[in-house]
Amino acid sequence: MLIFIVRRFIQMVPTFIGATMLAFLVSQLVPGDFLNRKALEPNVRPETIERMRSQFGLDKPIHVQYVRWMSNLVQGNLGQSFVSNQPVMARIARPMRNSMYLAITAIIMLWLVSIPAGVYSAVRQYSLGDQVVSVFAYFGLAIPNFFFAQVLILCLFLLRSFTRDNLGWNEMLLPVAGLTSSGFDRMTPWQQFKDMAVHLILPSFVVATSGMAGFTRVLRGQMVEYLGSDFIRTARAKGIGQRGVTYKHALRPAIIPFVAGIGGLLPSLVGGAGLVEVVMSYPGITPAFLDALNSQDIYVVLGLLVITTILLMVGNLISDLLLAAVDPRIRYG
Amino acid sequence: MTDRDELDPNQSATGQELEHPDEHYAGEATQRISKSQATIVWEQFRKHKAALVGGAILVVMYLCAAFAGFLAPYGINEYRRSPVAAFRPPTTVHWIDPETGRLTRPFVYDVREERDPVTRQRIYVEDTSVMYPIKFFVHRPSQPYKILGIFKTDVKLFGVDDPARIFLWGTNNLGKDVFSRVMFGGQVSLTIGILAVWVTLFLGLLMGGLAGFYGGFVDDLIMRLVEVIAAIPGLFLLIVLASLLRDPRNPIAQAIGLEMTSAQTFLMTVVVLGFVGWGGLARVIRGLILSARELDYAAAAKALGASETRVLWRHLLPSTASYVIVDLTLTIPGFILAETGLSFLGLGPSEVDTSSWGLLLRDATARGVSIQFVPWLLIPGIPIFLAVLCWNLLGDGLRDAFDPKKRR
Numbered sequence: 226m227l228i229f230i231v232r233r234f235i236q237m238v239p240t241f242i243g244a245t246m247l248a249f250l251v252s253q254l255v256p257g258d259f260l261n262r263k264a265l266e267p268n269v270r271p272e273t274i275e276r277m278r279s280q281f282g283l284d285k286p287i288h289v290q291y292v293r294w295m296s297n298l299v300q301g302n303l304g305q306s307f308v309s310n311q312p313v314m315a316r317i318a319r320p321m322r323n324s325m326y327l328a329i330t331a332i333i334m335l336w337l338v339s340i341p342a343g344v345y346s347a348v349r350q351y352s353l354g355d356q357v358v359s360v361f362a363y364f365g366l367a368i369p370n371f372f373f374a375q376v377l378i379l380c381l382f383l384l385r386s387f388t389r390d391n392l393g394w395n396e397m398l399l400p401v402a403g404l405t406s407s408g409f410d411r412m413t414p415w416q417q418f419k420d421m422a423v424h425l426i427l428p429s430f431v432v433a434t435s436g437m438a439g440f441t442r443v444l445r446g447q448m449v450e451y452l453g454s455d456f457i458r459t460a461r462a463k464g465i466g467q468r469g470v471t472y473k474h475a476l477r478p479a480i481i482p483f484v485a486g487i488g489g490l491l492p493s494l495v496g497g498a499g500l501v502e503v504v505m506s507y508p509g510i511t512p513a514f515l516d517a518l519n520s521q522d523i524y525v526v527l528g529l530l531v532i533t534t535i536l537l538m539v540g541n542l543i544s545d546l547l548l549a550a551v552d553p554r555i556r557y558g
Numbered sequence: 559m560t561d562r563d564e565l566d567p568n569q570s571a572t573g574q575e576l577e578h579p580d581e582h583y584a585g586e587a588t589q590r591i592s593k594s595q596a597t598i599v600w601e602q603f604r605k606h607k608a609a610l611v612g613g614a615i616l617v618v619m620y621l622c623a624a625f626a627g628f629l630a631p632y633g634i635n636e637y638r639r640s641p642v643a644a645f646r647p648p649t650t651v652h653w654i655d656p657e658t659g660r661l662t663r664p665f666v667y668d669v670r671e672e673r674d675p676v677t678r679q680r681i682y683v684e685d686t687s688v689m690y691p692i693k694f695f696v697h698r699p700s701q702p703y704k705i706l707g708i709f710k711t712d713v714k715l716f717g718v719d720d721p722a723r724i725f726l727w728g729t730n731n732l733g734k735d736v737f738s739r740v741m742f743g744g745q746v747s748l749t750i751g752i753l754a755v756w757v758t759l760f761l762g763l764l765m766g767g768l769a770g771f772y773g774g775f776v777d778d779l780i781m782r783l784v785e786v787i788a789a790i791p792g793l794f795l796l797i798v799l800a801s802l803l804r805d806p807r808n809p810i811a812q813a814i815g816l817e818m819t820s821a822q823t824f825l826m827t828v829v830v831l832g833f834v835g836w837g838g839l840a841r842v843i844r845g846l847i848l849s850a851r852e853l854d855y856a857a858a859a860k861a862l863g864a865s866e867t868r869v870l871w872r873h874l875l876p877s878t879a880s881y882v883i884v885d886l887t888l889t890i891p892g893f894i895l896a897e898t899g900l901s902f903l904g905l906g907p908s909e910v911d912t913s914s915w916g917l918l919l920r921d922a923t924a925r926g927v928s929i930q931f932v933p934w935l936l937i938p939g940i941p942i943f944l945a946v947l948c949w950n951l952l953g954d955g956l957r958d959a960f961d962p963k964k965r966r
Contacts (some may be wrong), residue, residue: 369902369946376939500902531800
């Protein structure tokens with residue numbers, strides 16, 4: 226196992242170098258750069274621009290810039306942000322943390338709903354409940370995340386006008402934007418936690434819905450296959466009841482791919498929520514990425530690309546290891 | 559010489575084909591014994607009701623996109639300067655004549671804009687003095703278009719006389735008709751997935767084929783490239799590539815001399831989507847080709863004297879066809895979602911004289927728009943949902959139809 230891990234790590238190095246090179250190359254395609262734009266501002270002196278240019282090494286050829294950036298990266302330094310003049314690390318830490326909150330909530334929701342739903346529709350195949358689940362699965366698969374978020378926001382607004390007109394409540398049931406309310410800094414920790422939790426419900430629900438579709442369908446397929454296999458018949462013949470057969474014998478092997486999939490969740494922990502964050506003005510990683518791109522803050526763009534790439538690769542590695550750990554049929558040597 | 563010619567002497571030698579020694583008979587015989595693959599797949603597919611419904615809806619949607627100019631009462635960017643009909647709610651179509659109280663041909667009223675005295679909200683009041691019947695097959699010389707890009711005409715399916723206007727699904731912040739723009743938007747959003755899939759297919763077959771065929775260094779290089787592209791999170795890669803390439807000052811556009819017109823940003827989006835998506839297909843194709851030499855029928859074909867290229871094209875790639883068809887059908891909805899997402903961020907095909915469903919949804923997030931007052935701006939999301947749903951149903955139906963284990 227140890228040899229396998231070491232080998233996988235060594236294999237990851239060229240891929241990682243390739244990915245950073247691609248990211249760096251793409252970022253160099255940016256027409257003009259931040260400093261060209263800054264030079265147009267009347268109150269900026271040409272000397273300042275020249276100083277910044279040599280400070281960032283932008284006057285050097287591209288491969289020198291890459292080597293310089295890479296050697297900084299290896300030391301854990303992602304460079305400086307042009308716009309806010311602070312280290313890239315400091316700038317992207319908060320959006321990454323926020324996206325992580327969102328993804329963790331979404332994943333918990335996903336598991337809580339999908340596993341029972343998948344098991345149910347496999348056990349009661351072709352029943353009404355199974356068909357309802359499968360309709361919802363298609364629904365989640367087909368509806369674009371950002372559109373679903375917009376629809377839910379609209380529903381909450383309509384609900385508010387309904388309750389205002391009929392019951393006199395002029396409050397939104399759930400907050401529809403951001404992660405915190407105003408005055409967050411003055412709250413006690415418990416209030417802060419509650420405030421964030423309430424803000425997380427809607428976006429994480431939207432993110433979870435899109436994941437539920439695939440998850441439930443695959444789990445159902447796996448369960449159906451295992452429930453029809455010989456060892457289940459043997460288990461039934463031994464006198465094990467429906468519950469035991471379903472949960473102990475069929476669900477366990479069926480859930481293996483999902484246990485292994487935990488590693489794949491790592492990148493989605495920071496990058497998955499995507500456009501939902503944009504619609505709901507959630508202070509996460511995607512809006513930060515778009516901002517950096519718009520202001521041509523290339524080191525922030527690169528930093529986000531690299532961090533998410535590292536997470537993706539580490540996640541894949543963890544997946545493989547977990548798969549080997551939980552599935553006795555797989556052995557890496 | 560075809561395969562069958564080579565086989566004929568053997569069959570004659572067994573004495574089965576003495577009466578009809580021509581190859582025509584051999585073809586008939588196989589048909590009598592078993593149905594062709596296509597027939598079986600079609601019969602299976604026809605039993606899949608959901609897939610049939612999905613396919614039918616898709617046909618309707620693609621027809622709507624093809625005849626958008628005819629169905630849309632207004633032009634893609636048509637709006638009136640005074641009075642600006644911004645944020646008009648959907649026009650009410652009346653069926654009952656107020657004088658006689660009987661059913662009549664559908665008509666609409668002109669709409670006046672007023673301010674609510676209390677809330678200062680914009681409200682629209684129908685001017686019931688004049689009825690404007692909805693006319694069918696009206697000529698609008700100011701809005702000519704080409705049916706299927708060939709026949710020039712100005713006939714619209716329906717319309718009303720000035721000054722009344724008919725906005726079936728309301729208008730956006732500039733007073734453009736949402737219904738018309740959804741019709742035109744389908745032209746972009748529905749075709750982009752299909753075009754991008756061809757890019758994926760081309761790159762996947764080429765790269766996978768090269769990797770599997772030549773092996774060694776080429777194989778290593780291509781497979782590392784696939785891994786590198788897969789290592790960068792897809793959404794971010796899409797966003798970066800799209801936002802860089804749609805700028806006319808980018809080096810690639812400068813080199814080829816592109817000015818990033820609407821058509822060029824459209825093609826650019828197609829290429830970006832295809833580029834991000836080809837890795838998986840290339841991997842599978844490579845694997846299939848590598849395993850090919852082990853397979854009996856490939857060895858048999860080779861023993862009969864077939865060249866390596868012939869084995870590849872006649873025997874190996876066709877055997878991947880069912881996988882490729884299903885995979886690509888299920889890739890299209892993903893591309894549709896990706897395109898609408900990019901357009902939603904303003905990174906898709908440019909806004910100048912095209913429209914896209916994602917771009918239309920972007921109107922609902924414009925500054926100063928609160929969605930509860932303009933819910934009709936969300937209508938363009940429904941065709942996205944329908945298109946993606948139906949492509950998925952179709953793909954699942956095809957997969958089941960191709961799968962021998964799921965024969966019914």
